[in-house]
Amino acid sequence: MDFTFTEDQIAFRDAVSRFFMTEAAPEQLREVWETGAGRSAALRKKIAEQGLTALSVPEAEGGLGMGDIDWALMTQELGYYAIPDSLADTAYLAPGLLAGLPAGHALRAQWLPRVVDGSCRIAIGHPVNPWVADAHLADLLLMAHPVADGCELHAVPRAKVELTVLPSIDASRRLFEVRWHPDTETRVLDGVAGAPQWAATLDRAALNVGGQAIGLAQRMLDLATDYAAQRKQFGKPIGSFQAIKHHLADVVTEIEFARPVLYRAAAALAAGEPDASVRASHAKLACAAAAWTAARKAIQVHGAMGYTWEVDLQMFMKRAWVLDAAWGDRAFHRARLGAALLDAETLPSIGPGTTFA
Amino acid sequence: MNLTETPEERTFRAEVQAWMAAHLTGEFAALRGCHGPGEERFDAALAKRWEQELATAGWVGIGWPQAAGGAGLPLGKQIIFHEEYVRAGGPGRLGHIGEQLFAPTLIDFGTPAQQARFLPGIRAGREYWAQGYSEPNAGSDLANVRTRARLDVERGEWVIDGQKVWTSWAQEADWIFVLARTEEGSQRHHGLSLLLVPLHQPGVTVRPIRQMTGGAEFNEVFFDGARTEGSLHLGPVGEGWKVAMALLGYERGVSTLGQQAQFRHELDLVIAAARANGAAQDPVLRQRIADAALRLATLRFHALRVLGAGGASHAAYTAKYAWSNWRRDLGQLAADVLGRAGDVVRADDAARTRLQQVWLSSRADTIYAGTNEIQLNLIAERALGMPREERKGP
Numbered sequence: 001m002d003f004t005f006t007e008d009q010i011a012f013r014d015a016v017s018r019f020f021m022t023e024a025a026p027e028q029l030r031e032v033w034e035t036g037a038g039r040s041a042a043l044r045k046k047i048a049e050q051g052l053t054a055l056s057v058p059e060a061e062g063g064l065g066m067g068d069i070d071w072a073l074m075t076q077e078l079g080y081y082a083i084p085d086s087l088a089d090t091a092y093l094a095p096g097l098l099a100g101l102p103a104g105h106a107l108r109a110q111w112l113p114r115v116v117d118g119s120c121r122i123a124i125g126h127p128v129n130p131w132v133a134d135a136h137l138a139d140l141l142l143m144a145h146p147v148a149d150g151c152e153l154h155a156v157p158r159a160k161v162e163l164t165v166l167p168s169i170d171a172s173r174r175l176f177e178v179r180w181h182p183d184t185e186t187r188v189l190d191g192v193a194g195a196p197q198w199a200a201t202l203d204r205a206a207l208n209v210g211g212q213a214i215g216l217a218q219r220m221l222d223l224a225t226d227y228a229a230q231r232k233q234f235g236k237p238i239g240s241f242q243a244i245k246h247h248l249a250d251v252v253t254e255i256e257f258a259r260p261v262l263y264r265a266a267a268a269l270a271a272g273e274p275d276a277s278v279r280a281s282h283a284k285l286a287c288a289a290a291a292w293t294a295a296r297k298a299i300q301v302h303g304a305m306g307y308t309w310e311v312d313l314q315m316f317m318k319r320a321w322v323l324d325a326a327w328g329d330r331a332f333h334r335a336r337l338g339a340a341l342l343d344a345e346t347l348p349s350i351g352p353g354t355t356f357a
Numbered sequence: 358m359n360l361t362e363t364p365e366e367r368t369f370r371a372e373v374q375a376w377m378a379a380h381l382t383g384e385f386a387a388l389r390g391c392h393g394p395g396e397e398r399f400d401a402a403l404a405k406r407w408e409q410e411l412a413t414a415g416w417v418g419i420g421w422p423q424a425a426g427g428a429g430l431p432l433g434k435q436i437i438f439h440e441e442y443v444r445a446g447g448p449g450r451l452g453h454i455g456e457q458l459f460a461p462t463l464i465d466f467g468t469p470a471q472q473a474r475f476l477p478g479i480r481a482g483r484e485y486w487a488q489g490y491s492e493p494n495a496g497s498d499l500a501n502v503r504t505r506a507r508l509d510v511e512r513g514e515w516v517i518d519g520q521k522v523w524t525s526w527a528q529e530a531d532w533i534f535v536l537a538r539t540e541e542g543s544q545r546h547h548g549l550s551l552l553l554v555p556l557h558q559p560g561v562t563v564r565p566i567r568q569m570t571g572g573a574e575f576n577e578v579f580f581d582g583a584r585t586e587g588s589l590h591l592g593p594v595g596e597g598w599k600v601a602m603a604l605l606g607y608e609r610g611v612s613t614l615g616q617q618a619q620f621r622h623e624l625d626l627v628i629a630a631a632r633a634n635g636a637a638q639d640p641v642l643r644q645r646i647a648d649a650a651l652r653l654a655t656l657r658f659h660a661l662r663v664l665g666a667g668g669a670s671h672a673a674y675t676a677k678y679a680w681s682n683w684r685r686d687l688g689q690l691a692a693d694v695l696g697r698a699g700d701v702v703r704a705d706d707a708a709r710t711r712l713q714q715v716w717l718s719s720r721a722d723t724i725y726a727g728t729n730e731i732q733l734n735l736i737a738e739r740a741l742g743m744p745r746e747e748r749k750g751p
């Protein structure tokens with residue numbers, strides 16, 4: 001048993017962090033978000049050059065063949081730098097679905113190399129989400145179509161969908177209502193074959209959102225810690241008041257207790273463990289709770305400053321709030337945990353007696 | 358103690374209901390559920406006409422003594438008014454700062470001439486006030502104000518230089534009460550005065566600050582050689598701190614009556630949304646909603662007890678801390694009840710928009726009118742007499 005990351009994994013994560021620090025600074029992101037499309041093709045190209053879009057694509061298709069454990073680190077960086085949805089959807093969730101198709105499937109050959117070189121965006125329409133993120137720029141939409149015996153997978157070009165844009169509380173989001181018609185031409189997998197693929201996608205997505213939530217929590221903590229050192233009241237940095245110290249100590253405690261849950265879930269997904277879904281739900285809940293706490297405490301530490309548009313904290317708070325309900329809200333994931341713990345014939349390994357499994 | 362509504366109170370309730378039903382109509386219907394400046398749909402001219410409509414009917418200054426031009430209504434009737442006002446969808450009160458914070462302080466500390474000059478304008482819904490306390494370096498540490506005022510003896514006027522910040526609704530106000538240092542070289546809470554300053558003059562610049570909600574409810578207010586008459590200090594010169602604190606007492610006290618009615622209304626909106634979208638079936642949310650209702654009822658009993666006893670008790674210190682936490686939690690509850698739909702802003706879904714506002718605006722409750730941390734220090738140090746944390750302060 002080894003619950004740590006390799007030096008290579010850490011080094012890659014650090015490189016990605018340095019890259020986003022210079023290429024995706026808050027003022028640059030704000031500028032991009034103010035544009036109608038809300039996304040920068042130039043930034044995406046640079047991201048691809050860093051190899052980020054190739055992470056999940058199998059080596060046979062020109063990718064790096066990495067998996068959920070690497071993404072547990074990568075998604076935290078996406079959150080820390082508030083990178084919009086389409087990156088993880090294109091580079092993590094879509095390759096997961098496409099690589100689940102039989103070797104030699106035409107769609108694999110058609111799209112996976114394009115994911116690698118950053119020349120396409122893929123949007124994902126899962127029944128758990130009422131809307132599809134970044135559908136307006138997607139070259140391809142992978143859509144779920146629930147049927148009596150499962151859930152079909154459809155590959156739909158953007159020309160075949162109608163979109164209505166929905167403004168979000170989070171200025172970085174681009175959500176769309178998607179109208180489309182499933183037909184035999186778009187169908188890739190039938191209900192029986194599609195169901196496990198979509199189930200795995202939901203778990204991966206929960207892990208993705210959980211990782212981003214932790215990254216966001218860490219960012220809000222860092223912003224608040226810096227602010228507490230600089231802002232003076234009563235002739236002292238406010239960070240010298242115990243009340244402020246304790247707020248931020250609470251946040252770091254919650255983050256540190258969510259991270260291992262996230263990593264354990266990533267390992268379960270990577271190994272295809274039977275209780276991976278339960279672990280993914282656990283991770284999403286723990287990470288989202290940490291992000292809520294971080295947002296609440298960070299704005300408190302900032303005082304009225306934190307309530308302004310100008311101060312960057314709001315960008316990260318809003319992203320944390322909206323991601324909280326993306327890919328299954330708390331009730332959804334709690335219900336999955338409850339069902340697994342209470343209704344299943346055999347207890348999952350998350351229960352009593354298996355604390356350290 | 359007698360908590361049953363008297364026949365007279367029942368008649369009064371019916372009177373308020375009937376008045377609201379008859380008057381929050383026509384052009385005023387557009388104001389229903391509107392909070393105030395900073396909202397896209399907010400129409401300041403209309404909101405002021407509405408204040409005047411209320412004033413004409415005698416609904417402004419209901420708690421002021423009759424000698425001051427008010428209705429001198431007992432607490433019970435004031436509460437009834439606020440409840441029915443909110444229940445009918447009455448909008449946020451643009452006159453709030455003048456009527457509820459400034460006027461009672463003016464009645465306590467103002468000269469007869471000052472009262473005669475300012476109370477009628479507030480009472481008639483003609484003049485609006487803003488609160489000029491906070492500065493960039495004086496938030497929680499209010500005694501650190503740097504805004505200066507010196508007396509120009511020749512012209513008998515105060516000349517004011519400095520900056521205030523987070524000044525709510527200043528963009529719609531006519532006057533501002535400014536906590537300023539009138540004694541050169543004075544420290545902390547000494548040598549401060551509360552000056553009454555007209556906003557519409559060349560020496561004053563009001564610049565809106567955009568909030569995370571997108572709107573701009575609060576402002577920066579710059580004073581650059583701004584002037585006001587030499588007699589327009591509230592309370593003695595150099596003793597502004599005491600007056601400013603008394604005003605804060607009103608801000609955290611009686612003025613919260615209307616707010617509590619508003620809270621109840623917001624909770625009802627959360628409940629209605631939970632029923633409509635099925636969240637009411639979620640066992641966890643059910644319990645949180647029940648909990649919110651219980652805590653709100655408790656807040657109300659607490660307020661009635663504190664206000665009935667005249668305000669100045671240990672219990673009074675705990676009020677602000679309790680309601681701000683309640684509302685912050687309600688904000689998160691609203692977000693959780695909306696669930697995944699909470700993400701999307703839909704102009705055509707008024708109920709959802711309202712809950713999103715509750716959610717976002719509730720992030721400020723534990724900050725304005727004294728942060729949670731400052732309130733806890735007050736409870737510990739004033740109410741319990743515990744040793745003070747080491748800090749430079751009043």
Ligand SMILES: Cc1cc2nc3c(=O)[nH]c(=O)nc-3n(C[C@H](O)[C@H](O)[C@H](O)COP(=O)(O)OP(=O)(O)OC[C@H]3O[C@@H](n4cnc5c(N)ncnc54)[C@H](O)[C@@H]3O)c2cc1C
Pocket residue numbers: 231233234238241242243244300301302303304305307487488489490491492493495496497498522523524525526575721724725726727728729730731734748
């Ligand atoms: C929506 C809104 C409307 C407002 N309207 C007005 C208005 O109309 N007029 C006006 O004058 N002001 C207004 N304010 C300002 C408000 O009064 C201040 O925000 C508040 O006093 C806190 O000051 P600050 O924002 O500078 O935060 P700071 O004082 O910088 O506080 C930052 C953090 O440090 C903590 N802290 C500071 N000192 C201590 C201590 N000794 N011990 C422990 N913790 C401490 C605080 O609790 C807070 O968590 C408004 C604010 C908001 C958010």
